[in-house]
């Protein structure tokens with residue numbers, strides 16, 4: 477399990493090593509076709525800032541070699557904002573006296589139909605808060621079953637599950653799971669997650685192991701940038717995690733995301749660091765140079781300008797026209813959002829902008845039937 481490997485990686489030593497990277501370390505990393513985590517640390521360090529243009533060029537080159545000029549399009553659907561956790565940075569936390577919604581089967585289908593009216597999305601991400609009693613595995617299995625007539629690639633972003641539960645959901649068409657660690661800083665983790673099941677660091681950090689064991693085809697990772705001042709250390713830990721997973725579950729496809737917090741309005745949780753656009757670009761280039769195959773995803777949290785720009789320089793997956801409230805497409809459009817969206821364009825506007833940049837938006841890049849053909853082989857059944 478990765479939690480054991482993580483115990484041997486010192487947060488403090490990693491921070492010091494990143495801070496001590498030199499121009500020579502950066503040049504060495506840029507000259508390699510296959511980078512180590514140490515090289516990645518050089519590329520995200522302040523020493524790499526004078527090399528941003530070279531990094532952008534390499535990032536574009538590796539992305540086009542591996543993905544062509546395609547951008548895979550997806551859309552999230554929030555099934556519920558009911559949650560027993562108390563993440564200090566999230567409006568859905570259990571102590572917020574807000575109305576809670578759990579979409580019914582009828583509402584779920586209405587949402588699916590509404591999404592299909594927006595654009596020909598085939599990649600769907602189902603999102604929930606943490607309510608295993610009312611929105612647990614049987615509820616998710618039903619939502620997946622109901623989605624099959626409308627979408628060919630189904631992912632979830634929900635509470636960490638047991639391996640057998642992931643396996644059960646793959647039988648209902650699940651293809652991918654996203655589970656952000658939020659932060660790899662074990663010492664600080666419980667400050668951000670003081671109560672509820674999410675407070676169990678090891679259970680969360682080992683979730684991708686359980687996904688790999690269960691034969692989930694695609695695993696998504698991320699840290700919430702804004703929690704830790706030393707964001708470079710956090711993403712370096714994620715790079716260790718990615719390499720560990722690739723070594724152990726090498727048939728699985730991986731994606732990364734760098735959600736960043738913005739200053740809170742109305743007195744909410746204030747980020748400990750604000751990542752600038754330039755730093756986010758550096759991080760994206762560094763990840764692509766480090767790993768040519770990983771999907772890099774930008775959500776509608778980011779502005780149209782930045783998303784368009786980065787679509788040509790390393791990003792391979794994007795959401796569009798997202799609603800971050802449960803039932804936001806058809807049945808509960810006035811519910812509270814989890815976070816506000818910066819890119820308010822319609823999916824068709826995003827598509828047109830990408831095409832104008834010479835990118836090809838792809839609505840369908842995976843069919844669950846491919847996965848079924850391979851399931852026995854991958855899971856060793």
Ligand code: SF4
Pocket residue numbers: 559560561562563566567568569570604605606674
């Ligand atoms: S981040 Fe997720 S788990 Fe935490 S309070 Fe919000 S919905 Fe719940």
